[in-house]
Every structure is written in C-alpha cells, then in structure tokens.
Amino acid sequence: MKVEIDSPEKLGTLIRASRKALGMRQDDAAGSIGVSENFLGKVERGGETVQWGKLFQVLTELGLTVEVEVPESFAAETMAQFQDIQHKRGQAAGSEHDASKHEVK
Structure with missing residues (x-):
C-alpha cells in the first residue's frame, strides 16, 4: 500500500x-x-522538528x-547528480577514515 505524504502530520498519523x-x-x-516515548509522541503528532536519524x-x-517520486522531466539528471554526490560522500568518508588511521598521537 502506498500513501502520499505531504506533511509531517500525515506522516505522524501513518506512523x-x-x-x-x-x-x-x-x-x-x-x-x-x-x-524516548516523548520523541515517538512528537513524531506521531507531526512535530515540525525531529532528528532525521531517529525518524x-x-x-x-x-x-x-x-x-x-522524481518527475520524469528531470529524473535522469537527478539520478546522475544523486550518484555523483553519493560517490563524493563515499570518497570523503573514506578519506576521513584513512586520515584517522595515520593520526599522530
């Protein structure tokens, strides 16, 4: 079942x-x-500010x-940009990890 979500309240209601x-x-x-129960309640009420990771x-x-759903009119370009950004983030995370291994203490 798919439900169109257009607001925090609607997502909270679905949750x-x-x-x-x-x-x-x-x-x-x-x-x-x-x-926390407080956090879950906030999500269920459609709180405007919640932490993405916890959500x-x-x-x-x-x-x-x-x-x-990305409109077809710019789906190909969006996917290309998405993959490029993901690739760069992966390289940056790898560089940070490599740098921490060579840290002088």
Whole structure:
C-alpha cells in the first residue's frame, strides 16, 4: 500500500496507525525502537522538528519505507547528480577514515 505524504502530520498519523496496527503501545514501541516515548509522541503528532536519524529508526522498526517520486522531466539528471554526490560522500568518508588511521598521537 502506498500513501502520499505531504506533511509531517500525515506522516505522524501513518506512523501512529502502523504502530497501533502492530498492537504496540507507544511506550513499548519507543523502548523497542530505542527512542524516548516523548520523541515517538512528537513524531506521531507531526512535530515540525525531529532528528532525521531517529525518524528513520522509527520508520524502519515499524516496517515503513520512504520513496520519493522524481518527475520524469528531470529524473535522469537527478539520478546522475544523486550518484555523483553519493560517490563524493563515499570518497570523503573514506578519506576521513584513512586520515584517522595515520593520526599522530
């Protein structure tokens, strides 16, 4: 099932509905996911400012995924740019890792 998400509130509602469909209480779900009950409540209410990493942690634990539909008119260029950026990030992460191995203490 795909649900179009156009606001934090709608995403929060979907997260709450999924948690309830799994038969989980909010406090139990938060503990299982590894976030605070306060954070999960904020997400479920559609809080405007949440931490991306924790949000994806919640989505993953509830079995939800995120897809972004890119219009065909610029999909090819977007994918090329996306791959280039991902490649550069990978190289930068590798360089930082290599530099830390050669650090003088």
